[in-house]
Amino acid sequence: MFSWLSDLLDRFIDWVHYRTGIKDIVRDQITEYRVPPKLNKWYSLGGLSLFIFGMQLVTGVLLLAYYVPSTESAFASIQRIMLEIPYGWLIRLSHAAGSHMMIIIILLHMVSVIFMGSYKKPREMTWLSGCALILLTLAVCFTGYLLPWSQLSYWATTVATSIPEPIPVIGPFIVKLVRGGDHINPDTLNRFFALHVIVIPAAMLALAGFHLFLVRVLGISGSPPPKTKDEE
Amino acid sequence: MSDELKVEEEVFSVDSNRRRFLQWTLGGLLFGGFVVAANVVLRYLMPPPPRLEKAGQVSIPVSQIPMGSSLMLKHQGAPVLAVHTEEGISAFSAVCTHLGCLVKWMPAEKIFYCPCHAAKFDAKGKVTAGPPPEPLPPVKFEIVDDNIIFL
DSSP states (O other), X not given: OOHHHHHHHHHHHHHHHHHHOHHHHHIIIIITOOOOSSOOGGGGHHHHHHHHHHHHHHHHHHHHTTOOOXXXXXXXXXXXXXXXXXXXXXXXXXXXXXXXXXHHHHHHHHHHHHHHTTTSTTOHHHHHHHHHHHHHHHHHHHHXXXXXXXXXXXXXXXXXXXXXXXXXXXXXXXXXXXXXXXSOOHHHHHHHHHIIIIIHHHHHHHHHHHHHHHHHHHOOOOOOOOOOTTTO | OHHHHHHHHHHHHHHHHHHHHHHHHHHHHHXXXXXXXXXXXXXXXXXXXXXXXXXXXXXXXXXXXXXXXXXXXXXXXXXXXXXXXXXXXXXXXOBOTTTOOBOEEETTTTEEEEXXXXXXXXXXXXXXXXXXXXOOOBOOEEEETTEEEEO
């Protein structure tokens, strides 16, 4: 019935394969990729956090279609998304729930890596890049929290940005640098917006690519083999 | 020899049927999910109808509000309360300026009463009791041919 369609698809794939070797990559990396035996759901958490990150990118771009990053109109634009735009509530709440889910999944991922000792040689760089990734995730959650410019986000950001203040000598300097002034002001919203929508996500994409590259180069760290009778 | 081959073929054909069934089921589910998601995204990105477009349509005959009664209606997506007193017809936003509950017209006392915090507004929308910081905003309207047209 659809044989002409699958013929056309085959010819297209062959055309791409001749120029990129895509079939070999798919075979080696996906369809015939070998994993250690006895993997369980704990091994899916890295991929799951990548999936949520992808969802955050999609919903985030959709929110950018209506969000206005200015102190005068930010809150009103959020209200418009929530109350007027069809499915706006779904997109925004998915974005908010996704940020919580991402933190939870990444923490569980870290727990499994620590518990199984998967961070040990030769996987130290994978572990360190993962640590940088969770810090970036927290940073992207933190900067996103200010964007609705509500009472909650204003005061939460006031409290959180005052954390470095007690550091001797450089503390007040750091606070002023983060806020772009002595208090949260319109400039703070602009810099948090820039960090939230491009700077941190771009860094996360690059770092997640490096993280995944290392996972593929070194292979998945499997569970240790069960003890034999001699060892017991 | 040929019997063995036959058995193998049968096993293979059963297997490939099951595989095709699973492939179509999985593909169908994925496609269905994709259609649902695409519907959400497209409707989200379609420009929503502007509020003012609906506004011109709100008109009610004067006879719907006899003397001493009130009428709650939706105008530009917001609740509006129209009342008819001895001084004529007037209309106000029905949203209490305190915390946004809907106010109610009390014909006996000729006040707007907010049930949430016992706020009272007089017939001109002015706060006479309770916590609201501002009077009820009036809603403009015209009376043309015994029809009240809200602007």
